[in-house]
Amino acid sequence: MEYKPTIEDVAKLANVSIATVSRVINNQGGVRKVTEDRIVNAINELGYIRSAVARSMKRKETNTIGIIVPDITNPFFPHVVAGIEQKAREKGYYTILSSTNESPIIEEEIVKIFIERGVDGVIITTANESGDHIKLLQDQGIPIVAVDRAIKNFEVDTVLVDNVNGAYQAVRQLILQGHEKIAIICGPQSTTPGRERYLGYKKALEEYNIPLDESLVYQGDFMENSGYRGALHLFYSKVRPTAIFSSNNQMTIGCVKALTELDWKLGEEVSFIGFDDVEIATFIKPKLSVVSRPMTTIGEIAFQLVYDRIHFKENLPKREYLLTPELKIRESCHKI
Amino acid sequence: MEYKPTIEDVAKLANVSIATVSRVINNQGGVRKVTEDRIVNAINELGYIRSAVARSMKRKETNTIGIIVPDITNPFFPHVVAGIEQKAREKGYYTILSSTNESPIIEEEIVKIFIERGVDGVIITTANESGDHIKLLQDQGIPIVAVDRAIKNFEVDTVLVDNVNGAYQAVRQLILQGHEKIAIICGPQSTTPGRERYLGYKKALEEYNIPLDESLVYQGDFMENSGYRGALHLFYSKVRPTAIFSSNNQMTIGCVKALTELDWKLGEEVSFIGFDDVEIATFIKPKLSVVSRPMTTIGEIAFQLVYDRIHFKENLPKREYLLTPELKIRESCHKI
DNA sequence: TCGAAAAATCTAAACGTTTACATTTAGGAT
DNA sequence: ATCCTAAATGTAAACGTTTAGATTTTTCGA
Numbered sequence: 078m079e080y081k082p083t084i085e086d087v088a089k090l091a092n093v094s095i096a097t098v099s100r101v102i103n104n105q106g107g108v109r110k111v112t113e114d115r116i117v118n119a120i121n122e123l124g125y126i127r128s129a130v131a132r133s134m135k136r137k138e139t140n141t142i143g144i145i146v147p148d149i150t151n152p153f154f155p156h157v158v159a160g161i162e163q164k165a166r167e168k169g170y171y172t173i174l175s176s177t178n179e180s181p182i183i184e185e186e187i188v189k190i191f192i193e194r195g196v197d198g199v200i201i202t203t204a205n206e207s208g209d210h211i212k213l214l215q216d217q218g219i220p221i222v223a224v225d226r227a228i229k230n231f232e233v234d235t236v237l238v239d240n241v242n243g244a245y246q247a248v249r250q251l252i253l254q255g256h257e258k259i260a261i262i263c264g265p266q267s268t269t270p271g272r273e274r275y276l277g278y279k280k281a282l283e284e285y286n287i288p289l290d291e292s293l294v295y296q297g298d299f300m301e302n303s304g305y306r307g308a309l310h311l312f313y314s315k316v317r318p319t320a321i322f323s324s325n326n327q328m329t330i331g332c333v334k335a336l337t338e339l340d341w342k343l344g345e346e347v348s349f350i351g352f353d354d355v356e357i358a359t360f361i362k363p364k365l366s367v368v369s370r371p372m373t374t375i376g377e378i379a380f381q382l383v384y385d386r387i388h389f390k391e392n393l394p395k396r397e398y399l400l401t402p403e404l405k406i407r408e409s410c411h412k413i
Numbered sequence: 414m415e416y417k418p419t420i421e422d423v424a425k426l427a428n429v430s431i432a433t434v435s436r437v438i439n440n441q442g443g444v445r446k447v448t449e450d451r452i453v454n455a456i457n458e459l460g461y462i463r464s465a466v467a468r469s470m471k472r473k474e475t476n477t478i479g480i481i482v483p484d485i486t487n488p489f490f491p492h493v494v495a496g497i498e499q500k501a502r503e504k505g506y507y508t509i510l511s512s513t514n515e516s517p518i519i520e521e522e523i524v525k526i527f528i529e530r531g532v533d534g535v536i537i538t539t540a541n542e543s544g545d546h547i548k549l550l551q552d553q554g555i556p557i558v559a560v561d562r563a564i565k566n567f568e569v570d571t572v573l574v575d576n577v578n579g580a581y582q583a584v585r586q587l588i589l590q591g592h593e594k595i596a597i598i599c600g601p602q603s604t605t606p607g608r609e610r611y612l613g614y615k616k617a618l619e620e621y622n623i624p625l626d627e628s629l630v631y632q633g634d635f636m637e638n639s640g641y642r643g644a645l646h647l648f649y650s651k652v653r654p655t656a657i658f659s660s661n662n663q664m665t666i667g668c669v670k671a672l673t674e675l676d677w678k679l680g681e682e683v684s685f686i687g688f689d690d691v692e693i694a695t696f697i698k699p700k701l702s703v704v705s706r707p708m709t710t711i712g713e714i715a716f717q718l719v720y721d722r723i724h725f726k727e728n729l730p731k732r733e734y735l736l737t738p739e740l741k742i743r744e745s746c747h748k749i
Numbered sequence: 750t751c752g753a754a755a756a757a758t759c760t761a762a763a764c765g766t767t768t769a770c771a772t773t774t775a776g777g778a779t
Numbered sequence: 780a781t782c783c784t785a786a787a788t789g790t791a792a793a794c795g796t797t798t799a800g801a802t803t804t805t806t807c808g809a
Binding site: 093094095096097100107108109112131133134135136137 | 756757758759760761763764765766
């Protein structure tokens with residue numbers, strides 16, 4: 078059956094005009110039951126499937142939303158994507174997904190392709206917060222939603238997690254347990270999450286009148302290795318901390334590796350809380366306490382935002398969601 | 414700039430016909446340098462971006478390939494997808510991704526949508542190995558590549574991993590270390606991976622003349638919980654095994670949880686090898702030995718297969734890739 | 750039974766490309 | 780200058796829908 082029947086074939090077989098067929102395909106009503114039946118039969122008989130591209134051509138909408146993530150293999154994103162997809166399918170939308178490997182160049186390329194393909198909206202965790210390359214999208218009037226990382230030079234809807242608050246909660250927890258020498262392994266200060274989590278750390282210390290000790294601040298880059306080096310560094314620093322806060326999942330992993338190798342006893346000699354839940358958290362002994370983000374929910378909200386924007390283009394103010402992360406206390410913190 | 418310039422606007426501005434513009438857009442040559450320059454200028458001036466949907470309409474190809482996976486949050490798939498994407502982008506293809514949550518119903522729905530959208534090819538890890546719902550695709554002449562799970566009732570290109578061999582290698586390793594009471598936690602025997610991994614287990618035992626002891630065979634379902642229960646079961650069974658082979662990553666995780674709780678000392682009292690690498694493998698002590706699959710490569714090959722099939726539709730025989738997994742010996746095996 | 754209003758159906762144009770084929774132009778040989 | 784050929788450019792149809800507006804059919808009250 079290599080030949081693809083078109084709406085015209087259906088019309089012919091059912092002895093009606095293509096307009097009528099179109100009406101029943103899109104069930105717009107205004108077609109007599111008997112005619113409809115005839116058409117439906119014809120459709121089944123021919124195995125007709127309507128061409129989405131012809132439809133998009135006429136309608137000037139593709140029911141597709143583009144998703145851009147920096148790294149599809151980072152477990153955070155598949156969960157977000159799952160949330161988006163779920164909601165999207167419910168509304169008859171489909172997603173086209175691309176991963177930039179944190180490269181702004183690739184990101185720009187993808188943006189261009191997405192425009193060519195006529196996506197109705199874009200959900201993006203950008204590799205370049207300046208957002209200049211996003212301008213193209215805005216020029217075309219394509220709704221954008223930024224997830225996890227804000228976009229500077231444009232007004233776009235965003236769904237972020239309250240990084241400051243999450244870090245604050247974590248560090249406060251450590252303080253309340255009596256810790257005073259609390260270290261942080263930071264993310265890059267050029268990114269919003271990196272900066273904000275550091276801010277939360279400082280805020281907690283301030284609030285409890287603990288002076289900030291620069292030697293307990295290690296600059297990482299969100300990669301596993303820097304977590305590893307961070308832990309090493311802290312272990313051998315002049316003031317050995319009694320607690321560590323790690324700014325993201327990958328660094329947490331590196332950190333734990335180092336602790337094990339150093340035989341620096343987690344939960345006994347050093348307390349630990351990491352930002353973002355990680356699979357290993359409940360495996361290692363003691364179980365890791367973490368700041369956890371509602372990943373699927375983030376995706377769901379993001380979709381809702383583009384969806385709204387697609388359907389009510391006008392007079393929607395910029396909307397910003399700020400979800401509160403949850404502190405999951407497990408076993409890696411000890412009282413002092 | 415809400416108005417989208419079309420090829421016609423460009424033609425008008427450059428004072429040529431749309432045919433000529435089309436020629437330079439697709440750089441087909443046969444256009445004088447001076448005309449080309451004029452056209453390129455016009456394009457830039459207007460910010461013209463060609464409509465992929467109009468193009469697809471005429472060309473009857475979308476340069477899109479659909480990917481269907483059972484569970485996007487299972488770490489195996491994002492890696493495969495990354496491999497596909499990488500190669501696809503190189504060839505000017507884009508991917509549209511959907512996750513079925515292991516539901517054949519959703520899968521069928523997605524297949525339908527993919528056809529509507531005119532994907533040029535499909536890469537699928539099916540939730541229903543019978544493959545009856547795939548028939549639709551085949552009817553439309555859309556190339557299909559099955560990944561990780563074979564499809565029964567149709568001839569499609571496949572890229573699988575040699576499950577038998579992988580399991581065989583793992584179990585042989587255990588045997589060579591002196592183990593004789595080797596248990597297996599099986600996957601569902603209704604799935605190819607489940608069956609084949611069990612086969613590999615049996616093959617190794619046979620080869621070394623170790624009788625199969627049914628009480629050391631635990632039936633799991635690839636879910637974490639069944640790994641957990643499996644370990645428990647084996648611990649309390651009349652013949653306690655000295656080694657365990659687990660048939661997939663999730664069950665490995667459950668298993669390790671149980672071992673920890675039982676205080677059944679990994680690498681001392683019981684050796685362990687699991688199918689598929691897991692993130693925790695190198696965290697826990699001792700580090701887990703695993704059978705590891707080349708996930709990105711799988712994706713790359715899968716794309717190559719659809720690509721070939723798209724471009725040389727005729728006379729390509731069915732191709733089957735069978736990648737050999739690699740045994741990664743770490744620390745969870747001990748000599749006896 | 751007739752006519753008017755309402756409901757159903759049809760006609761044809763449009764969406765933005767690509768491409769076969771027709772036409773024009775350029776430029777060298779005579 | 781003229782002609783011829785090859786190169787450059789143009790014309791128009793087609794791809795498969797949706798949809799406004801025109802037309803036909805049905806329905807129903809008088």
